Amino acid sequence: SQQGEEDPQALSIQEGENATMNCSYKTSINNLQWYRQNSGRGLVHLILIRSNEREKHSGRLRVTLDTSKKSSSLLITASRAADTASYFCATVFQGAQKLVFGQGTRLTINP
Amino acid sequence: DVKVTQSSRYLVKRTGEKVFLECVQDMDHENMFWYRQDPGLGLRLIYFSYDVKMKEKGDIPEGYSVSREKKERFSLILESASTNQTSMYLCASSAPYLGTDTQYFGPGTRLTVL
Numbered sequence: 001s002q003q004g005e006e007d008p009q010a011l012s013i014q015e016g017e018n019a020t021m022n023c024s025y026k027t028s029i030n031n032l033q034w035y036r037q038n039s040g041r042g043l044v045h046l047i048l049i050r051s052n053e054r055e056k057h058s059g060r061l062r063v064t065l066d067t068s069k070k071s072s073s074l075l076i077t078a079s080r081a082a083d084t085a086s087y088f089c090a091t092v093f094q095g096a097q098k099l100v101f102g103q104g105t106r107l108t109i110n111p
Numbered sequence: 112d113v114k115v116t117q118s119s120r121y122l123v124k125r126t127g128e129k130v131f132l133e134c135v136q137d138m139d140h141e142n143m144f145w146y147r148q149d150p151g152l153g154l155r156l157i158y159f160s161y162d163v164k165m166k167e168k169g170d171i172p173e174g175y176s177v178s179r180e181k182k183e184r185f186s187l188i189l190e191s192a193s194t195n196q197t198s199m200y201l202c203a204s205s206a207p208y209l210g211t212d213t214q215y216f217g218p219g220t221r222l223t224v225l
Contacts, residue, residue: 033213042115042201042216043154088154092212098144098169099214103153 004089004102012108019076021105023089024069030092032065033099034074037086046074046087079109114138115217117202123223130189132220134202142205143185144214145169145177147198154201160185192224 004025013019023032031050035043049056049065049072056063062075076083086106090099118133134143144159146169156169158177166177174196178186185204189196199221203214 031212035216040199040219040221042218043203043214045213045215048211048213090214098156098159099212101146101154103151 004091004100006087006089006102006105008105009103010106010108012110013079014110015079015081017079019079019083019107019109021074021087021089021107023072023074023102025072025089025091025100026070027093029067032063032072033090033092034061034063034072035088035090035101037088037104039085043088076107079107081109081111083107084109115202115204115215117200117217117220119220120218121221121223123225124189124192125225126193128189128192128224130192130222130224132187132189132200132202132222134185134187134204134217135183136185136204136215137183138204138206138215139182140204140206140215141182142207143179144203144205145175145185145187146201146203147171147196148201148219149198157187192222194224196222197224198222 007022033048034046086104088104090101115136145157146154160179176188202217205214
């Protein structure tokens, strides 16, 4: 399967702490994207990192990409209760327009 | 902002019924997608479309068909609903001309087949 894998499957932290989620994939990619899904809702795009980029920032989000290890991480700094959601990585493989989603990390921020 | 709407948030149908799930996007996107999401299985692609009247099978097309008669509308059809099609169905669209493959999702339809 080309599906990415996220780690951990679930993460519970205190408000204000940083949250780190990891994603691994198997084949060469064009880009890797992170999405958030609030309970029972659709997915919302957070950030995209291209295969020739190593790090990208957007507000409290920091994404890294290591193509040699075929892995990416998403860091959310200074977490808030509103960050409670599931987070998915999605990869676009070379030559394709489809996204392949991982199974997600369920993040819970405790007040 | 891109808006993707789905015809129903919740739907309950009986086994054997024909079910239509509608998806509409308002940003003139070429690509549209249908996924189902199940606990432990993540998002799985059912069908996608690159243009009007074009369709491509995804990873799990069995038991489903699609229709794209207009650019903004992509319909998922369950010809004869079965209980194993109880799931959350998500529609998405994207615009390759923007240079990314970012997908914009609708709110989802939670379908229960009794």
